[in-house]
Amino acid sequence: MKKSIVLLFFFLVFYSKAQEKAKIEKVNVSRIENILASDDMEGRAIFTPGIAKASAFIENEFKNIGLSFYKDLQSYRQEFDVKGKSANNVVAVLVGQTKPDEYVIFSAHYDHLGLKEGGKDRIYNGANDDASGTTAVIALANYFKEKNQNQRTIIFVAFTGEEIGGLGSNFFSKSIDAKKVVAMFNIEMIGTESKWGKKSAYITGFEKSDFGLILQRNLLNSNFKFYPDPYPKEQLFYRSDNARLAALGVPAHTISTSKMDIEPNYHKVSDEVGTLDLDNMTEIIEAIALSSQSIINGEDSPSRVTR
Template sequence: MRIWFILFCSLLLQVSACTPRPVNQSDGSASGLVRSAFVTEAEILSILSYLTHDSLNGRSAGTIENRQVTQYLADYFSSIGLKPLLDEHFINTFYTNDNDTGYSISNVIGYLRGSSKPDEYILVSAHFDHVVSGFYNQVDKIYNGANDNASGTTAMMMLAKHYALTETNKRSIIFCAFNGEESGLLGSQDLAQKLPAGKIVAGINLEMLGVPQYGKRSLMVTGMKKSNLAGIMRSNLKGTGIRLLNEKGDLFERSDNYPFASKGVPAHSIMASDDRDRCYHQGCDELKRIDIRNMADLTNAIIVAISTIVEGTDTPGRIVLK
C-alpha cells in the first residue's frame, strides 16, 4: 500500500511537470495578483499528501523515512530540469555529531543558471525534516509536520518549478531543501560553509506557510529591520491584495536563514504562522489543517515579491549583525 501511494504521487508530479501551460495569468479579481500557471492547488495538495503521509513517520533527520524524502526531492528537482550544484547528484551528504550520536544526513540542492547575471545567486530554501515522533507527548505518536515544514518545502518546490519552466531568472537561483533544521540548523550551517557568501545576493527561506495564523493572504518576514529585503517585497506586492505584516516575535535566528545572515547575506524567513500556533511541534500539525488555496495565493505572492531581485533590478543591502 505504501509503495503504491508513493508511486502514484510521483506519477502525478511527473505528469504535471511535463504539461505545457501559459507562463502567467491574472487571478481575475480586483487584487491584481499575478498567478503562475505552474503553481496549482492540485500539485500543492499532491506534494503535501506525500510529505505528510503517516508512512513517513514525521521525516525526522537520521531516519529511513527522512532518506526516502531526500530521494523524492532529488527526483523532483531532476524532473523539472534543475541541475546539481555541489556534486554530480542533487543529494549533498554531511556528517553530524548531534547529541553525541554521529550520523549522516543530506540536503537536497538544485541550481538554475541565470540568463544575464549567472555569478549572482539567490538562495530559495525550506527545511523538510520535523521533530522526532512522539517527542513531546504520547497521544499522537506520528508528528506529520504539515505546516512545519511540509508547507514551506512544497512552496519552495513550486517556486523551483515556476522558474525552471519559465526561464525568467536573470540571476542564478539555488534551491535547497535543508535537513536537520529541527536538530539545530544543521543543514544550513553546513551549506553556509560551502557556498561563497559574497555571491549570494539574497536568501529567501520559506517556513510554515500552510496555516493562515496572521489572516488570509498575509505574510511576515523575520528580521525585517536588518535589511531592506522586506521593503523591496512590500513595494512589489502593492496592488496584489497580499499583506506584508510587521514582524511577529523574534524568529530571525531560529531558522535556516540565520547561518547565511551571520555571513552578511540578506537572508530572511517568510512565514504565515509561527510557534504560537496551537499545533506547533504537536501531533495535530496535519494535512487537514492546511489552507491549500491560501497557500497557493502566498506562493504566487512570493514570486511577485521577489521578482525584481530575480530579475536583477533590485539588490537588498548586506546584513551587519551587532
C-alpha cells in the first residue's frame, strides 16, 4: 500500500512538472516577432528574397520544436507555382495521440507588402500584419509540443500570398480533406489592443458556427474575453486565410484584435514592433491555447459552417 502511494506521489510530481514547462513565454514571443518584422526580412513580399528568409526562419523554428512534416512532404515547405514563379507555405504537424485522423489547424500568413518605391522608410515591416499571427502559430506549436497531450492532430501553417488574394491558403485547402478538419484557428493582427482594451479579442464569422461559443466557455474561469466581430461591414470573415476552408464547411475562423475602423498603422510602413503591446499579445496567445483545449483534446467539435 505504501509503495503504491509513493509511486502515485512521484507520478503526480512528474505530471505536474511536465505541465509546468508548457507555457507561452513573452521572451520567446518577443524574439520571434522581432525577427519576423525586422528590416532584414524586407517586408516579406511574395517572390522576394525577404520572404525566403522568413520561410527559412519559420522552417527552422518548426525543426527546433520537433514537429513532423505534412503528408508526404520531405520538408516543411509546401511549394506551388504561380504563373511560373515559385512560392511556398510552411507547414508542420503534431500527430494526435488517439484521434490522428481528426485535424485542428492553427494558421497565419507570413507574407506582407515588401518595399515601398520611395521615401526614407521603405520597408513595410508588417509587425502586426501578420508577423504577430505567425509568431502566435510558432509559440503555440512550441506550447502544444511541450504539453504533449493533444488527442487530435494539430497542423501549424504559415501561409504565403494572403496579401495578393489568399494564394497559399487556396493551395493548402486543395491538399487536405476538409471533412477531417474539425476546426481552424486563423490568427491575424493580434499585436494591438482591441476596441475593448487589453485581455480581449474578437472572432470573425461568430454566428456561422458554435466555434466562438466553445472558446468563450473554455475561458469562463479566466479574465480574458472573446467577442463577436464588431466590424461586420468589413466582411473580415471572407478576407483572411480562413475563408478557403470555411467555404468547404470547416468551422474556420479568424481571431484578431485589429481596430479596422481606426487602426493607425494598417498597411503602412509604420507597422513596426515598437507599436505593438507584446505583453498583451502574449496573453492573447495564452488565451488561444486555453480556449482551444477541449477541441484539441477531442471533447468538442464545432458545428460546420453552412453557406
